[in-house]
Amino acid sequence: ATEASAIGRLLLGSTAEQVVRHSDTWVLVAQPSPASKVVLVASDLSESAMSAIEAAHEEAIRRKARLVAVHCLDLAHPVIAAFEPGVTVDEQTKAALRAAARETLEAQLSRAGASADIVIADGPPARAVLRTAEEHSVGLLVVSTHGRTGLARVALGSVASAVASRASCAVLVVRG
Numbered sequence: 001a002t003e004a005s006a007i008g009r010l011l012l013g014s015t016a017e018q019v020v021r022h023s024d025t026w027v028l029v030a031q032p033s034p035a036s037k038v039v040l041v042a043s044d045l046s047e048s049a050m051s052a053i054e055a056a057h058e059e060a061i062r063r064k065a066r067l068v069a070v071h072c073l074d075l076a077h078p079v080i081a082a083f084e085p086g087v088t089v090d091e092q093t094k095a096a097l098r099a100a101a102r103e104t105l106e107a108q109l110s111r112a113g114a115s116a117d118i119v120i121a122d123g124p125p126a127r128a129v130l131r132t133a134e135e136h137s138v139g140l141l142v143v144s145t146h147g148r149t150g151l152a153r154v155a156l157g158s159v160a161s162a163v164a165s166r167a168s169c170a171v172l173v174v175r176g
Contacts, residue, residue: 026055027173029164036139037065041116042129042163044144045071045104048176050112052144055174057114059140067116068136069109071101072128126162138169144176 041056043049053069060067075089075097089097098120109116121128133141145160164171 026175027164029167029171029173031168031170036137036169037063038068038136038138039063039065039140039142040068040070040129040133040136040138041142042070042072042125042144042159043105043108044125044159045101045108046144046146046176048146049144050108051176052142052172052174053108053112053114055172056140056142057109057112057116059142059172060114063139065139067114068119068132068138069105069114069116070119070121070129070132071105072121072123072125073097073101074124074128075122125159126166129159129163130166133167133169140170140172141167142172142174144174146176 039056039060041052043053056067056069059065073094075094101120102118105118105120109118119132121132123131129141129143132138141163143160143163145158160173164173
């Protein structure tokens with residue numbers, strides 16, 4: 001990558017993050033995207049993720065695209081580590097968490113009248129969502145945002161902002 005394109009990505013990233021952070025409505029961060037028939041929706045399994053699932057389902061129908069839904073299990077999250085340093089999760093517990101996440105995501109998809117390939121990804125959510133988008137050559141990535149501000153945003157971060165500023169495809173950020 002050239003220095004100019006690196007600076008451009010940095011500026012686009014910071015601009016996209018600011019728009020996502022301060023907007024009261026849905027935001028589409030348009031990028032040159034692969035000619036793809038895949039729409040990816042990320043769900044944190046919360047009620048606010050339903051808006052993103054519904055929007056992704058509608059967009060997949062409109063594009064005649066395959067819908068992929070991802071949920072990320074971050075078992076090494078800093079908040080968990082702060083309370084239980086050095087804790088490791090055994091394989092049986094991981095399997096149970098993955099199964100529960102899959103079941104909840106299937107229920108969300110069903111409520112939206114959608115069917116999708118389901119991915120339960122490991123790792124920090126923004127990284128795992130971006131990795132899944134790359135692995136599936138996604139043309140559109142849909143995420144929801146809770147619109148947290150202040151200390152909650154600092155403590156929890158914003159997956160939507162990070163994804164919108166770093167994705168190599170178009171990203172639709174839906175207010176949950």
